[in-house]
Amino acid sequence: MEAMMIDTNVHPLGRDRRGFALPAAIFALVVVALLVTAGFFISGQERSIGQSTEFASQATLLAETGMNNVLAMWSPAGGGPEIGGAPLTTCDGCTGGQASLNGQWQVAISRVGDKIYFIESTGVVNQAGRLSGATRTVGTLARLLTADFAADAALTTRGDVETRGGASISGFDVNPPGAVCSGTTQDKAGVITTPGSEVTSRGNSTVEGAPRDQRRTFDPNDTFRVGELGWDDLVAMADITLPGGNINNTSPRFDADDKCDKEHNLNWGDPERIVANPDCRTYYPIIHVTGTARIQSGGRGQGILLIEGDLDLRGDFLFQGIVMVRGQVGVQGAGNRVFGSMLAANGLEIDPDLSTFVGASVVQYSSCAISNVINNLSGLTALRPVQNRAWVDLTATGF
Structure with missing residues (x-):
């Protein structure tokens, strides 16, 4: 009987696993690489989002x-x-x-x-x-x-007021020459003074307004006020302080760089706007004079003028804005012009002195001049x- 020959090289069906470990390892490496790459990508995205948010x-x-x-x-x-x-x-x-x-x-x-x-x-x-x-x-x-400035007249004062020659006090609201303003005009009284006082016009002089004149008790604590700021507050804010006496030739001044020289005590801005350099046109200083002042010789200015003593205007002086005087006011000579509003306590004596306006002087109410001051002073707007x-x-x- 012949012996049966068995082939020992034949494996059972379905159990041939040659080469499986290597592909599995490669696949695992690919998965790990993808996870790591995805992690870096997400981390980078989060970093970019965080940086962009920051x-x-x-x-x-x-x-x-x-x-x-x-x-x-x-x-x-x-x-x-x-x-x-x-x-x-x-x-x-x-x-x-x-x-x-x-x-x-x-x-x-x-x-x-x-x-x-x-x-x-x-x-x-x-x-x-x-x-x-x-x-x-x-x-x-x-x-x-x-800030609200309650200007009810071209001139608010105490005691008698007299105009002579060709002087004019007008409460009819007008824009000053060269000024640019929007809004409607509103006429005011020409003069407001205390009860029992007289307002007299002689010669060719005029006092006019709506009405011509009124009577009212004068309280300096209420009159010398801009918004919530009283006299002392305005003095503390002054850009220019002068001792009084004769003040001549106030006009726009410029430094070496052609900028408005706000350190010069005689630079009171440029109300006429005829100087070629426009840098001083929006400069509206608060000017405080600690004594009696005589302002003359063709001076120009704009802003708020505070006078501790008397004020004597003469010789072609132009001012646009608000003038407050603790003492007496006298205006004489041709060419003196104040556009805005003037307030004078007239010394606060029991019997105030006579306020006189002679020559061709003009005190003209102007809401435009007043609003330009208020709008251009940093402490008031x-x-x-x-x-x-x-x-x-x-x-x-x-x-």
């Missing part, structure tokens, strides 16, 4: 910083931009309030109504290169708040956001 927050803070700086340091130049006109751009490229932000802000101011402004501020963070950083734009609607819904994020609006 830059966006910094850009928003920069934009708000620019807006707040403009609101805090607002000083309208000639009333600000015209209604519907081109916006006034300020602080182009100004560095942000915090050095760590490494960015800039720019503010554009547009006037959209009477004393209503829209402020658009853009903050740019340029950190980490050309393709990084962020830009955010915010806007706010703000109203110009101004403020730009504030409107109360409801003033702030808006303009970044995604395409403005």
